[in-house]
Amino acid sequence: MEGRWTLSDNLLAVKMAHRVGGLRLDVSFALTRPWTVLFGPSGSGKTTVLRAIAGFVRPDAGRIVYGPMERVLVSTEERAFVPAHLRPVRSAAQAARLFPHRTVRENVGYGVGLGGGQVLEDVLALMRLTTLADRRTEELSGGERQRVSVARAVAAAVGYDGVDKAMLLLDEPFAWLDGVLRDELAVALRDWLGKWKVPVLSVSHDVGECYLLGAEVVRMAEGQVMEQGAVEVVLMEERRRLMERLRE
Numbered sequence: 001m002e003g004r005w006t007l008s009d010n011l012l013a014v015k016m017a018h019r020v021g022g023l024r025l026d027v028s029f030a031l032t033r034p035w036t037v038l039f040g041p042s043g044s045g046k047t048t049v050l051r052a053i054a055g056f057v058r059p060d061a062g063r064i065v066y067g068p069m070e071r072v073l074v075s076t077e078e079r080a081f082v083p084a085h086l087r088p089v090r091s092a093a094q095a096a097r098l099f100p101h102r103t104v105r106e107n108v109g110y111g112v113g114l115g116g117g118q119v120l121e122d123v124l125a126l127m128r129l130t131t132l133a134d135r136r137t138e139e140l141s142g143g144e145r146q147r148v149s150v151a152r153a154v155a156a157a158v159g160y161d162g163v164d165k166a167m168l169l170l171d172e173p174f175a176w177l178d179g180v181l182r183d184e185l186a187v188a189l190r191d192w193l194g195k196w197k198v199p200v201l202s203v204s205h206d207v208g209e210c211y212l213l214g215a216e217v218v219r220m221a222e223g224q225v226m227e228q229g230a231v232e233v234v235l236m237e238e239r240r241r242l243m244e245r246l247r248e
């Protein structure tokens, strides 16, 4: 099975209509690249899409199909709905949900399962958490906790041992980092996950981050997909405006 899986396959196809709060979400897109970013203003529906893929939101209508084996995760027509814990998907939400009395290593290791010792140590190092590994998460800053939450999802996706590879969903994974650390971490994470053939769908507002990742971008606005393509194409105008502002 593993041999069949490449990062240029059809990784995920999402078609969903859903009403949430005052927003009418109506999106359709397919992922075919190792790292894709849902990009758009606050309130455009990005998090709701991630939550529907993870199984925490049941779309009013639609179909979500995963991987080259075309596993149906949701189909309202066929009345199919795979519960969250059975999906080959691991995710880190915007707000970290950790075990406060357990250590960083225990929290990150929670997702890996037995036999994932080396993966656990690698993820701790990758996320710059090795020196914090024996601290309880209640003693950490909000930013550090968020980094642990991302590390746990990464470890769980890499350590996943189901029939399919797991996909990783990250909601604003670098929002709490700035400057050089964010850049280094984003590139290291992308390269490492690429080696493990773990596809990623993340959410971001940050043009620089999308360029750095060399990601495919799905641009959303008001519950719709406006455009999808290479970052240099989809975010060209945003980048120009950003550069102009920096020159002022």
Ligand SMILES: Nc1ncnc2c1ncn2[C@@H]1O[C@H](COP(=O)(O)OP(=O)(O)OP(=O)(O)O)[C@@H](O)[C@H]1O
Residues within 6 Å of the ligand: 020, 021, 022, 023, 040, 041, 042, 043, 044, 045, 046, 047, 048, 049
């Ligand atoms: N559980 C909920 N109950 C009511 N309204 C909700 C709920 N979840 C989301 N919404 C609303 O749905 C809309 C889309 O929210 P969503 O979090 O998906 O947007 P987003 O693009 O991820 O925003 P942000 O970038 O600020 O996280 C918003 O107007 C939000 O207030």
